[in-house]
Amino acid sequence: MGVKRALITGITGQDGSYLADLLLDKGYEVHGIVRRSSTFNTRRLDHIYRDPHDAGRRLILHYGDVSDASRLVTLLARIRPDEVYHLAAQSHVRVSFDEPENTGNITGIGTTRLLEAILMSARDIRYYQASSSEMFGATPPPQNEHTAFHPRSPYGAAKVYSYWMTRNYREAYGLFAVNGILFNHESPRRGETFVTRKIARAAARIKNGLEKHLYLGNIDAVRDWGYAPEYVEGMWRMLQRDEPDDYVLATGVGSTVREFAEHCFSHVGLDWQSHVRHDEAYLRPTEVDSLIGDASKARTALGWSARTSVERLAQIMVDAELARLGASGREPSHVLPFADSRAHHEQTRSRL
Numbered sequence: 001m002g003v004k005r006a007l008i009t010g011i012t013g014q015d016g017s018y019l020a021d022l023l024l025d026k027g028y029e030v031h032g033i034v035r036r037s038s039t040f041n042t043r044r045l046d047h048i049y050r051d052p053h054d055a056g057r058r059l060i061l062h063y064g065d066v067s068d069a070s071r072l073v074t075l076l077a078r079i080r081p082d083e084v085y086h087l088a089a090q091s092h093v094r095v096s097f098d099e100p101e102n103t104g105n106i107t108g109i110g111t112t113r114l115l116e117a118i119l120m121s122a123r124d125i126r127y128y129q130a131s132s133s134e135m136f137g138a139t140p141p142p143q144n145e146h147t148a149f150h151p152r153s154p155y156g157a158a159k160v161y162s163y164w165m166t167r168n169y170r171e172a173y174g175l176f177a178v179n180g181i182l183f184n185h186e187s188p189r190r191g192e193t194f195v196t197r198k199i200a201r202a203a204a205r206i207k208n209g210l211e212k213h214l215y216l217g218n219i220d221a222v223r224d225w226g227y228a229p230e231y232v233e234g235m236w237r238m239l240q241r242d243e244p245d246d247y248v249l250a251t252g253v254g255s256t257v258r259e260f261a262e263h264c265f266s267h268v269g270l271d272w273q274s275h276v277r278h279d280e281a282y283l284r285p286t287e288v289d290s291l292i293g294d295a296s297k298a299r300t301a302l303g304w305s306a307r308t309s310v311e312r313l314a315q316i317m318v319d320a321e322l323a324r325l326g327a328s329g330r331e332p333s334h335v336l337p338f339a340d341s342r343a344h345h346e347q348t349r350s351r352l
């Protein structure tokens, strides 16, 4: 058998970049779909990017978008992948309340466009759907593959739709399509407006005297936070099974946002209570109170289990923020290249 080819939607995101690392290590040719933007959005891939003139390169990026069905058909015909990992989404829960229609179009219908394109390609493609613990929403923990869905956001509802479309293409057309139901998984590559990165970044900046306070919403929310590089390994394992099925990936340990803040601030010798303030702007119209996953099926069938504790995760993330600030204690210019984009980031971040 020749070199395996994988296509990743959402390759510029946290999970997409870790999955690209993993698949390149395993010898795959990795193709990724990137949205065209006037500013660079491939920073998480810089370390593996090769010039198109480099004959030996195995990472190939293509412009495209899951809102563009004909482009997906063209790309599948051109790339002829063995495996497709569908990670692209409008993935921010708070934002989905502001943009419910766009979230439905990208996070929901985007999945159908891709599944249809796979069907039209008439190729034997294995398909991974990035399903989410947000689908469980209001149903109390522990949650596993048999737990009823009760989504509490436009994002959660769009993910439930995509979950069922994936199962339907499996049942109706015999597609090798799996749902990975992943609980929160974090890393230094996490977007800055998700709570763990927001807290880790603030702890490092406050330690360096760049800020005094961190404003948060509901710090009583409970999440099951694992380390993202371990979770992409689980995605890959799901596609190597003989039969397609759905799996939960989680650590099985719940922590509050407050506890995560405690871990981050104590790692830099600070008391979180002196710096964290409440801002109701970060509350959501409906909240998901508690997500704690039961990943026993993945442990048995895939030999997968989470290895990094939440305390260690917090330390990894804070250390990465300290390293980003460097000896000068200021953010290096490549993190946010333009003064404008810094202002924009501050403005956007302040709402999430």
Ligand SMILES: Nc1nc2c(ncn2[C@@H]2O[C@H](COP(=O)(O)OP(=O)(O)O[C@H]3O[C@H](CO)[C@@H](O)[C@H](O)[C@@H]3O)[C@@H](O)[C@H]2O)c(=O)[nH]1
Pocket (backbone or CB within 6 Å): 091, 092, 093, 094, 131, 132, 133, 134, 182, 183, 184, 185, 193, 194, 195, 196, 198, 215, 216, 217, 218, 219, 221, 222, 223, 257, 282, 283, 284, 287, 288, 291, 352
């Ligand atoms: N973002 C954010 N969240 C806050 C804040 N203050 C409190 N929170 C709470 O922190 C929790 C986690 O929020 P996020 O980090 O934004 O993640 P999420 O809503 O759990 O969604 C993430 O995990 C899902 C898997 O369960 C993913 O599907 C989703 O795409 C996203 O990655 C939520 O209960 C949120 O209300 C804040 O200032 N900002």
